[in-house]
Amino acid sequence: MEKLLHVINNWASIRKYKEKDIPLEVLKRILEAARLAPSWANTQPWHFIVVKDKSKKEILKEVALNQKFIDKANTIVVCCADFSAWKNENRLKEMNKLWKVLGRTSDESEMKKYLENPVMNPALRGEQVLLARQYEQLSLAIAFMILQAKHEGVGSCIIGGFYNHVTGGDLELYKRVVDELKLPDHLLILTMVTLGYPDEDPDRRPRKPFEEIVSFEEFGNKY
Ligand SMILES: Cc1cc2nc3c(=O)[nH]c(=O)nc-3n(C[C@H](O)[C@H](O)[C@H](O)COP(=O)(O)O)c2cc1C
Structure with missing residues (x-):
């Protein structure tokens, strides 16, 4: 327990990198950590594209407002939201597997009823809510990914500052990235690592003190 907190x-965030290549098996373990992350009813609405090609990295740097260190990284993981995962047919597939493991009877009509409830099915709440949930899911996978990277001695930096349909800016440039990476329509890049x-x-960047962000039983009560 203490060891993990020590790592944390x-x-x-690391923005200067050695030329040294990250071996395939190390990269695979880093991605494996993302794959194993929890998600909303096990929806797993994500896809990760591992980019090592120099010219692709340059375009990714450009779309990320030319943040200079980006193309110097050995690898960029392009983290995409997968909107197809929220479609009822795909949710039913995953729920079937999940409910079996949980020992719940996988009665299809019960599952469909579950999916009619907007609390359980954020897709019914419209694009904005779904997008918020997408960021939530990806963040968890990325947290797992960067911790595994740290554990492997690999530095990382999360990149949220780039043009896309959420942030706006140069959407033609985003379209170039989409073409370059051959992204299908159901994927939207939300983050890069x-x-x-x-x-x-x-130096470690400062964090708010514990007392400022944690309360016990009610807001403002010291824990
Ligand atoms: C969602 C998210 C987006 C971020 N986007 C960028 C970015 O575009 N460029 C960058 O240099 N750092 C980015 N960062 C890194 C933060 O600036 C950094 O985590 C924060 O300043 C704290 O520093 P630390 O990670 O070294 O503790 C991002 C971090 C998060 C969590």
């Missing part, structure tokens, strides 16, 4: 305590062996050891 040493967390810092740069990966590489650290060539810096930055």
Whole structure:
């Protein structure tokens, strides 16, 4: 337990990388950590594209407002929301598997009833709500990914500052990325993660004190 907190305590985003290549098996373990992350009713609404190609990395840098360090990373993981995962037929498939494991009777009509409830089916609440849920799911997978990377001695930085249909900006550039990565329509890039062996050891960025962000039983009560 303490060991994990120690890893977390040493967390810092890394923006300077050595030339050293990240071996395939290390990258696969980093991606495996993302695959194993929890998600809404096990929807797993994500797809990750591992980019190592120099010219592709340059375009990713451009779409990310030319943040200079991006194409210097050994690898960029392009993290996409997969909207098809929220379609009822796909949700039913995953729910079937999940309910079996949970020992619940996988009665299709009961599952369909469940999917008629907007609380359980954010797709019924419209695009904005679904998008919020998408960020939520991807964040968990990315958290798992960057912690595994740290554990492997690989530095990373989450990139949210880039043009897409959520942030706006140069959507033609985003379209170029879509073409370059051959992204199907049901995928939308929400985040990128740069990966590489650290060539810096930055000071830890400050966090709010524990007492400021945690209360006991009611707001403002010290824990
Ligand atoms: C959702 C998200 C988006 C981010 N986007 C960027 C980004 O576009 N460029 C960048 O350099 N850092 C980005 N960061 C990294 C943060 O700036 C960084 O995590 C924060 O300043 C705290 O520093 P630390 O990670 O070193 O502790 C992002 C972090 C998160 C969680």
